Amino acid sequence: VGCHDDCELAVASTLVAVKSGATVVHGSINGCDRSTNLATVIPTLRLKMDKEVINQGSLKEVTSLSRFLDEQMNLPHDPSAPYVGMSAFAHKGGIHVAAVLKDENTYQHIDPTVVGNQRRVLISELSGRGNIMSKVEEFGMLGQGDKNPKGDPEWKERSGAILKTVKELEQKGYTFEGADASVDLMIRRSMPSYSPPFEIVEYSVHNDDATPTANRNQRWTGGNAGDYNSKGRKVARCKAVVGVRVSSGGMSDCEDVMTMCDLEDETTHLEVERGNGPVDALAKALKKALLPTYPMLRDLELRDYKVRILDAESATGAMVRVMIEFQLSGPAALAHHTARLGPGGG
Structure with a gap:
């Protein structure tokens, strides 16, 4: 049986077909191309219908397989997907x-x-x-x-x-x-023993000119090749300045970036970095300023950020909520997310 999910009934139809005697199921992991979602069918057959379609050891790989496929296809993982979604449990x-x-x-x-x-x-x-x-x-x-x-x-x-x-x-x-x-x-921060591992003393961002060139054939002049996209439009480059105060004892005092560090013996680092847009520039400058004290941050990556306007009627002065995703490099590394609120114009 090979069902298509045009009415979101492919999984249900497949399970009924198996119950009625079907022995071969066609589909794809995550239901790619509107076919039956095997990431849902396989666990259901094994756990709910007691069908020996897969052993218990391999069944534990269903979630990682589903997320790996999404990564390879550059698709966001469905958090509400049965069995394998981040919000499934x-x-x-x-x-x-x-x-x-x-x-x-x-x-x-x-x-x-x-x-x-x-x-x-x-x-x-x-x-x-x-x-x-x-x-x-x-x-x-x-x-x-x-x-x-x-x-x-x-x-x-x-x-x-x-x-x-x-x-x-x-x-x-x-x-x-x-x-x-x-x-x-x-x-x-609620713990009595808490002391911040670092403090941001100052920061600023400066935008470069993002005016398009006269024609796309001139995109290699007047700047670096990386400053222009395939349409000849200059990419908005930003310069960020970040100053942080950290423990001058370095890693001898702080085993990791979240350890309760004593900032009484402190030093200040001021760094400048350029990036594609203000967020990229700020992230690079902050990371550069913290690396002398926390070298493990070398593997930290800013993966994504999302901005949501909360009161659109305020126009450019609207309050926005920013969600940031960051992750240590590595295939098994977990992503971490933070939220922050602030004025959109500032």
Whole structure:
């Protein structure tokens, strides 16, 4: 049987066909080209219909295979895809999270690790203390000199304060459901022992002229070849200046960029970098300024950023929400996301 997904019934039709006696299924991973999505069919046949179509060891590779294919095709991964999506086993509401932490079967139809996925606890205004406690454990913050958060009154008070902050920020337009790195920082900053690993002293961005050339044949004159695109239009190049204050002890004092560092013995680095647009230039300048103290940042990449206008009626003065994705290089590296709010004109 080989069904097409024109009515989003390909998976359902395929499962009915197998139940009726079909022994060969045609399709593709992620349902490419509107065919049956095998990333959904294979786990369902194995886990729900007890069909020996794949062994348990190979079944754990379904999620990584699905995401690898999206990467090769330069497509965004569907977060809500069954079994393999990042949100397939995500929980947000406080009651839901409390139930899942006690018994996963209350809100999960399978163990996500069986298909190579993982449970995610989201932080939002609907969250409860259990969401924060789950994140503390997920981020590996236990055993850092602080008491175990489970049942500890200090952590209960701390998590309550964090939830209050989350709700206040979401009322202003923030969202933390896809910004786990921001939640990580929020929790760390609530700890009495926290000290920022670095401080930004100053920054500025200068835009170069992006006026198009007279014709595309002249794009090699008046600048570097990389300053022009295939249509002869000059790419907007920016210069960023970033100054940061860091511990002068370097890595002997701070094992990693998130360690609680003492900035009393500090030094300031001022760096300049150019980039394609202000975000690229700022990211390069900040990274250059931090590298002497945190050399592991050499492998850190700014993968993507998204800007959403929150109040379009304010025109150029509108408030915007920026989501940034960054990742250490490597095929198995996880992406991290942060959120920030600010005026669009500034």
